[in-house]
Amino acid sequence: MALNDINQTEMARLRVACSNCNLRELCLPVDLTPDEMARLEELSNQKRSYTTGDYLYRSGDRFKSLHAIRSGSFKTRVLHEDGREQVTGFLMPGEIIGLEAISTDVHTCEALAMEDSEVCELPYAKLAELSREIPSLQRHLHKIMSREIVRDQGIMLLLGSMRAEERLAAFLLNMSQRNAIHGMSATQLRLRMSRLEIGSYLGLKLETVSRAFSHFQDEGLIQVKARAIEILALPRLREMVGK
Amino acid sequence: MALNDINQTEMARLRVACSNCNLRELCLPVDLTPDEMARLEELSNQKRSYTTGDYLYRSGDRFKSLHAIRSGSFKTRVLHEDGREQVTGFLMPGEIIGLEAISTDVHTCEALAMEDSEVCELPYAKLAELSREIPSLQRHLHKIMSREIVRDQGIMLLLGSMRAEERLAAFLLNMSQRNAIHGMSATQLRLRMSRLEIGSYLGLKLETVSRAFSHFQDEGLIQVKARAIEILALPRLREMVGK
């Protein structure tokens, strides 16, 4: 299951990488000299703040920069003709947003803040230039892109072969893990998104999501208090998604 | 709809790029000097042949090279614990396979030939090195990776929000377009995959796929002769997927 495929040792390495590196955006094991690191930091010194509902970019905007999330969270979505929203991703601190637009030069989806958030802008042209000079940065950038491919394919797998409750279990495990990576509890989740948004992301209706939460609670798997979820039986959730 | 988002002018550019370039793998508008092109060709001079069912790589194999498909077609898949196969992609000539493994160093899915096929091996380390020296190659490589992200997100959209017949319509349009890019008919398709494989890719059962084909035929949208599909009403198929 790619949605949730980071093991314990890898997590530890990630944590170290993040704390070494002021740029949480490059939250994968990075291997740069202090000098190289300084050049990278210089590139991304523009930090910006957003509040709930602010757009980081809109569909149709010209692509200029990637963005690294420092704090808060964003969602990406596409709007269908009829106005329905489809959520394509939830982004948390340390993650990079905008990779899909490299191929098109124009953003094809939009990104909005789900709470007060800060991002670093990473001008693509400069980043590309720097990564030509620093091989380990180049490798790093490739890994970030490839990781996004793996993540998306994980969701394809989930949408293509899992049923509602399995999808939700995978979602919760994924949230749990991303929480843990950032040093937060793996069992106490504060979801930033509504049932509607979760459903949209998982290809389900909000009622189905709600019922699944209730059912998990009845089974003693989780404790639900609105958007505060406590995971009571991680192993049993893992079984549900087959790992 | 990202699954199917290449317009006519772009198609023309692609066609040109392909014919200029012996390396069909880099089948996007490329802007290299003859010298640069020569260096690239040199890198990828190992060509290999595969026949139906041969593995290009297996899950667990160490990642070393990307592969560019020259002729034939491949599928990528993951095998679930219980032995069920889930198809994650169909690859056609000019396309690059293996991008997901850059982030892991190890292949997490497997790729098999669906017919007699030829590929060029592109050793990743050499390609990365060369792209550090040739900015437009670097840009190109980024676009290829980003394009894969867009493709995967298109499938997420499709799996998350479309019903069976809409998915199949999107699939047929996608096949049609990829056919057309390579100078083949946009309306006469010879599918290389079974109903089971199509279903696996689209998150449907083979019976559902079959019924959808039959229904499309009843409606006069297509003509079905086993795996030979003739599209009779492209515009109406496009309406079905909303574009």
Added chain:
DNA sequence: AGGCTATTTTGACATATATCAAGTCAAACG
């Protein structure tokens, strides 16, 4: 060709999830 096998189609029925419709709850606001 003829026969064998795998693939595809079609039908009848089961079931998961969507849909529609009330309710409940909680935060926000006067």
Added chain:
DNA sequence: CGTTTGACTTGATATATGTCAAAATAGCCT
């Protein structure tokens, strides 16, 4: 402190797709 508003839950029912089974068709080998 009551009212309002949006989010969430729960129930009853509809529907799309899955499941199981059989027949038809196509591809393949001798």
